[in-house]
Amino acid sequence: MPLGQRAGDKSESRYCGIETEFNDDMPQVLHQNISGGFDFVVAPLIDPSYRPSSAKNDGNGTSVPPFAASDLILSPSQWSSHVVGKISSWIDLDSENAELRRDSEDALKTEIAWASHLSLQACILPPPRATGCSNYARTVNQLLQNVSNMQLWIRLPLEQHEAVEDDAIDTNFKTSSGGRMFDSWEWWNTFRLLCEHHNQLCVALDILSSLPSINSIGRWFGEPVRAAIIHTNAFLTNARGYPCLSKGHQYLIKSFFNHTIQIILSGNLVHDISQERILPAGDDNHFEGLPIRHALRPYLDYVAYLYQSMDPLPEQERFEIGYRDFLQSPLQPLMDNLEAQTYETFEKDTVKYTQYQRAVCKALLDRIPDEKATTSTTVLMVVGAGRGPLVRASLQAAEETGRKLKVYAVEKNPNAVVTLHSLVKLEGWENIVTIISSDMRCWNAPEKADILVSELLGSFDDNELSPECLDGAQRFLKPDGISIPSSYTSYLQPITTTKLYNDVKAHKDLAHFETAYVVKLHRVARLAPPLEVFTFTHPNCSASINNERYEKLRFEIPADTGSTLVHGFAGYFDSVLYKDVHLGILPSKATPNMFSWFPIFFPLRKPIYVPAGSPIEVHMWRCCAATKVWYEWCVSSPLVSPVHNTNGRSYWVGL
Amino acid sequence: MPLGQRAGDKSESRYCGIETEFNDDMPQVLHQNISGGFDFVVAPLIDPSYRPSSAKNDGNGTSVPPFAASDLILSPSQWSSHVVGKISSWIDLDSENAELRRDSEDALKTEIAWASHLSLQACILPPPRATGCSNYARTVNQLLQNVSNMQLWIRLPLEQHEAVEDDAIDTNFKTSSGGRMFDSWEWWNTFRLLCEHHNQLCVALDILSSLPSINSIGRWFGEPVRAAIIHTNAFLTNARGYPCLSKGHQYLIKSFFNHTIQIILSGNLVHDISQERILPAGDDNHFEGLPIRHALRPYLDYVAYLYQSMDPLPEQERFEIGYRDFLQSPLQPLMDNLEAQTYETFEKDTVKYTQYQRAVCKALLDRIPDEKATTSTTVLMVVGAGRGPLVRASLQAAEETGRKLKVYAVEKNPNAVVTLHSLVKLEGWENIVTIISSDMRCWNAPEKADILVSELLGSFDDNELSPECLDGAQRFLKPDGISIPSSYTSYLQPITTTKLYNDVKAHKDLAHFETAYVVKLHRVARLAPPLEVFTFTHPNCSASINNERYEKLRFEIPADTGSTLVHGFAGYFDSVLYKDVHLGILPSKATPNMFSWFPIFFPLRKPIYVPAGSPIEVHMWRCCAATKVWYEWCVSSPLVSPVHNTNGRSYWVGL
Structure with missing residues (x-):
């Protein structure tokens, strides 16, 4: 009973x-x-x-x-x-x-x-x-x-x-x-x-x-x-x-x-x-x-x-219960076109779009003083517009603030563009919204934008190539223009997770141990507070932009934990959309009730035994080549692991 | 130049x-x-x-x-x-x-x-x-x-x-x-x-x-x-x-x-x-x-x-130079029949047969006093006679000591028996030597033996199933009879050997990491003195014979060595043929100029880092089932390895 x-x-x-x-x-x-x-x-x-x-x-x-x-x-x-x-x-x-x-x-x-x-x-x-x-x-x-x-x-x-x-x-x-x-x-x-x-x-x-x-x-x-x-x-x-x-x-x-x-x-x-x-x-x-x-x-x-x-x-936990500790491959939204079902799921995440709307509101108010509200038109470009949720959030922000907007909705997926056209017609936005069926990296914009709005982040922040996309798009942002998000940072934390380790191991190959997974972490011990990994800021004003990164992280596991076995690392992101409006899944300040991102999991090919009181030292690289971007990672203390995913041999994101 | x-x-x-x-x-x-x-x-x-x-x-x-x-x-x-x-x-x-x-x-x-x-x-x-x-x-x-x-x-x-x-x-x-x-x-x-x-x-x-x-x-x-x-x-x-x-x-x-x-x-x-x-x-x-x-x-x-x-x-080094650090699978002489070429090679090892001859001499002198030399006939059985080298050594011992011998040459390989018959004819031994074409474990001997002579040892002593064979043969040994060899012991020692590790790794499978190899060790660092592993004594007088073994070994690496990486273990044997006559490849007391055995190498699936001053603890099992015998091994300190070769899944010797 x-x-x-x-x-x-x-x-x-x-x-x-x-x-x-x-x-x-x-x-x-x-x-x-x-x-x-x-x-x-x-x-x-x-x-x-x-x-x-x-x-x-x-x-x-x-x-x-x-x-x-x-x-x-x-x-x-x-x-x-x-x-x-x-x-x-x-x-x-x-x-x-x-x-x-x-x-x-x-x-x-x-x-x-x-x-x-x-x-x-x-x-x-x-x-x-x-x-x-x-x-x-x-x-x-x-x-x-x-x-x-x-x-x-x-x-x-x-x-x-x-x-x-x-x-x-x-x-x-x-x-x-x-x-x-x-x-x-x-x-x-x-x-x-x-x-x-x-x-x-x-x-x-x-x-x-x-x-x-x-x-x-x-x-x-x-x-x-x-x-x-x-x-x-x-x-x-x-x-x-x-x-x-x-x-x-x-x-x-x-x-x-x-x-x-x-x-x-x-x-x-x-x-x-x-x-x-x-x-x-x-x-x-x-x-x-x-x-x-x-x-x-x-x-x-x-x-x-x-x-x-x-x-x-x-409610949210009940919705996600079926995903607990279930390994999913991260999306490749740049290389592949998303399916309708994927758009459907993510568009339901109202919390996320409310945050975007707040960020656009603040940006509009900063940019256009009240006295110019009726005369000035702000050029806002949604890059990666999908089926239109950010277009809607931006227009709602314009309405809320009483600012005039001209919107370009740039989308590379021709299938999403079909729906986008239908949405614009249905809502009667034809005079405000121009739909551009093009990859933002090669579009020749007819004018420059005041605000660039995008939602290109992955669970580990840059892992869906937001930096590369926005670097390409910033050509048509005014010199004083605003990018929403304006910056984002990834985080990492060592975890014990026998379940996920065994699920990866069950594939009996190297490639699955060198792949990062999106996963709703549940049967997991989080061993030390997350540390910052990589940060990207937009627009990027460097003379020569380099999105390669290398970070050495040293995690201190609380002394009263005892010894542990580290199976890999949980990754999160936090992004600043605009000023104090942020969005993210970093546990300590996660946006509540948002379900678009589960954490990412970087496995170790062989779990590392960490004696009580020993720090664990981890190295993380973001590597870039002509056609792909990938991560490599390793542990150097207390034991040395091989470098994982050499040359992106097992896991990479296509440009 | x-x-x-x-x-x-x-x-x-x-x-x-x-x-x-x-x-x-x-x-x-x-x-x-x-x-x-x-x-x-x-x-x-x-x-x-x-x-x-x-x-x-x-x-x-x-x-x-x-x-x-x-x-x-x-x-x-x-x-x-x-x-x-x-x-x-x-x-x-x-x-x-x-x-x-x-x-x-x-x-x-x-x-x-x-x-x-x-x-x-x-x-x-x-x-x-x-x-x-x-x-x-x-x-x-x-x-x-x-x-x-x-x-x-x-x-x-x-x-x-x-x-x-x-x-x-x-x-x-x-x-x-x-x-x-x-x-x-x-x-x-x-x-x-x-x-x-x-x-x-x-x-x-x-x-x-x-x-x-x-x-x-x-x-x-x-x-x-x-x-x-x-x-x-x-x-x-x-x-x-x-x-x-x-x-x-x-x-x-x-x-x-x-x-x-x-x-x-x-x-x-x-x-x-x-x-x-x-x-x-x-x-x-x-x-x-x-x-x-x-x-x-x-x-x-x-x-x-x-x-x-x-x-x-x-001379010997020049002969063996081509075998340096070359991995060979151990023989399966019980399950398979050896080839002529193999007999040819081993029969050339005169040092080995000289030791056997010395052992048989001493046993004959102990057993038959001078006054009975001409009247008493000693029944000597060579079990695993091959093409006859031990028969020859025994007969030479009889000649040397002036003792009378009756020899049974028992051999399971019908191909070797052919050559054995020809040898006996050629040498005119028909009245002294009886050839038995049978497996010693099931032969019904017509009389009991005074001396049982065998050469069934492998590089790691019992790894060619000498214990199982001699347990089967001792039925036809007199209660006070002598087995030559009378005992043997295996030894193990941790080694660094990048070359062999990489050669094993090149196979890219688990099985090769769970197999023992016969190998002429050369590019090797021997990190600690060898320790005894298993000993077998013949005849075995226990009420119920059990040839399973378990030994825990603790190696102390000299403190001034510094830290090391252990790729696996070198194995040797030393056997007592009879009293002070021994035969073996344990480096500290190896029989000189004998080439029949190279050491054995037990690899580790992942090399173990041993910090300076840390002992290394190794466990070795000899497991027996109805049709096979195998070893399992693991390291438990300073780090824990998986148990290798579980249930003999990768490497076993057929009974």
Whole structure:
């Protein structure tokens, strides 16, 4: 039974599980917990006292005792919908004891094979030991090649634990200060690197009463965390004696809900709650005719309360939910002609055109004093007019300010020009608007413009070649003329994003690792504040215009984050349309409710491990040749990556 | 004129070059130096005062002055055989000054294009600056994509230089202690990582008067060093006033000769040598009728003396020279049948069979006291008899010790059995030797053996499945019987080997990076002493035999080595044939003059950077399944690699 309804949320985080002990009578376990309000159980599949070495095969198979009950005790759909397998916690594949190591390997293989036979959706693996995890990871990596669709969730404590100072401990698990603390994220990172980022290897986090720093937790939102196991002793007690969670825990759980992470309750009833509490209406918690309340029901009720108390998803978020973490190739609006559907989508972004209208208003007022409003006509050229939204915004600005306008609408896409003609006719703008079917870079304008309006920006600002287009168009701008936008700047920030990395990797080629993608970032950890990359200003008054750029960026990741893995960089832009009117997607000052641009993502061919406290140094080039413009990028510290996209071999924008 | 003749050496290190100043009159430069005894010149191609920005194109190309003399001044073969281009040393692509940066990029591109136009074999690039090299490397990387066959040699000081303590210095160039020294190898490493190990990017080392530690120098022998530039002021002065080199320098230069690294002399005459020195007989140093001695001739003579004083290449080295750094797939002698040619080669390895004969002698003497020599017959089985060399060695041991032998020669390859029958007939061994055409693992022996002799070892000891074969054969060994070999152990050692890494990479697939190769290691830096990996003992008396193995190795690289890049691991074996008679290729105790085995090489998919003083932790698994045996390997520290060859997907040995 889902935790509740939340408008717009159809994700799996509505379902809550419970961790159970081993019990041969699985139907009973399932019935009790499902009727108790839980959606699934996390249950050991095999008697924890079973050891492969004491159940040795005599060679013909007859002496092998069954290690589990029959698969027939539940229906296939019950197994796959309601049971997550829990692998025996005694296994220790990195023990110094070779027999225990072998027994562990046998048991792990047997249990995963059994879970796979049952078509379970997932199994939870016990946490690695402080002595290392290489052999464990090697075995899991072997198994991952053959488990078809089943996920393996490695169980890890969210909170950093103390480790015994011991030479036997892998250096990976020691902090750089040589101290006694270690970071469970390091376990995960070692494990997943050994397993080469296998996309069925996921994480289940154990949540106890204390929590690490917000920055440390933040890393996990870029990792494939599937479940958070909350222990009953992580709960506080409210005034009425009922379980509740600290503010920090509440925030955490809601973040989990927002990131499609399921909650699993674990542990015993540790709150002394009187039994005569009245059942809520509609509770179907009956078993064999008697209403038996599940012992952990108060905890479940609290988790459900948290879920239900969340705000509904905002309109825009609901609209964009299908695009979350979905890689799209950036448009090539200069080289290709956009399709009608693309125009349709972007024209709906009223926020954007309102900003343009405000910018044109201000420019008109600056240019034409009130006393000349009726006598002076301002020449405004929309370069890249498309189907006309900027023409409309400009005319509205003229109306709003009472200024007279003469508009040239320059558009290179002959298909858009057709619609533009129809719009001008329909609106009766024939006397004001002249339509020019031409590329702005080669049009011979009959007169010079006071104002040049364009919307040529991409997610990373210059990546749709706005600089090259406007450099070409500024020939017909008056010396004191205004360009709207007047400048724009790109920004970059390092991120952890296992999901996107694996999606890029799935193509199994170099080119996809050297391509930038437009993507609605969601399962992402933003590791450091964005830094400025390239800025372009229009009109460009340099004697010789050079749009090549090179910038070296040095990101400082907050020290309490811990170590991280950087999969690539998120890119944004912010543009000054005119004076204080700006437009952009830089998170700290993004134009609200604007949907025309998702961020851009520059992947790294191999993720870079950044130890706690290390800065990360990134180089970004914008290169230009006769027929194309492209970016190259690399990391030079703490490790050196190859230069990506050499000579624009994988990704470029055509001029 | 080559430095001299050295038996067996046909490498390019016989040729010596000289660095010259810029001179428009290249024919004169060439004539003077070639007639002076040098084989090639390292010459600037372009006037060092030329700056692209002050030679701006006016748009139609007419005002561009020629930046160099015509290509016609030398013949194409003169350009390519005798000239190495020297790129202008003023270029600084990582300057804070954007104009200098752009000028440098323009100049570098122009000069490389010119050198490429002249079909030069190589150009020497100036060293990077202490402020960083990312933009320099990015530009070189772009150029490398288009220079067809020309090599680019980045010039670097061999000795560590002092760097100014400055925030502008890249963190890569700081030592871990934050001190003032930096290591020029780090420059190279950063540069080549940014250029993604491009195989035309090489190194030219500047040799000055002081030298770093032997271990630090040793790293360079795994790198693509093409030339060593020795400065005249690195020379000492001998009693007669002539230039000579320190012992350390002599050793270094000879090592360069041995690693196909060419010497280039640079600098002015700094030794005051009287002009009346008598010319050696046969000197053809004449110019325009007058004998003019080249100013640097005394230095060249000394270098030639060093070359000529080297020992001739040993016989075995000359035989194996064609195999240097040549990757071969290991044999699959169990799954496949060897070819006659393979038997032929290995049977020639007399050293190996002498060791076997010694081992059999000792075993016979131990087993049969003198008084029973004529009465007792020892049953000896050669398992894997091939075409009979071990049968012969065993019979010779019997003759040598006066013991009576009954030999069974078991061989699974029916083709080898044919030759074996002919050998037995030819030698008249019919009464002593019984030939069994069968796989030892399934043969039903008519009696039990006293001694089991086999030669089933591979370069990495168990990699041709000796354990599995001998486990199968030991059924017919008497309880107190002897196996020759009685045990064997594999060893591993981390190495730098750019050459092999690039050869593996050239295949552009995963499988070749997950395969072990047999290879005569030459251009290799051995970074730490080999450590033991797996040991097998025969006969194996365990109740249940398990030939799976797992070993974690921790290599300590000597602290004075500096940082290194590990491309993979060299593997060796050492076996105890019987008591003190051993056989093996472990460098510290290799059996001399034995050529049957080259080392094995386990590559890493991505080389691992190991900072100075960090140990490297490696995991090695031997995995067994019903039809195959394979290795998996990974690095867990200082960085984590993926597990290689999961489930033997790329490389395995068939049972």
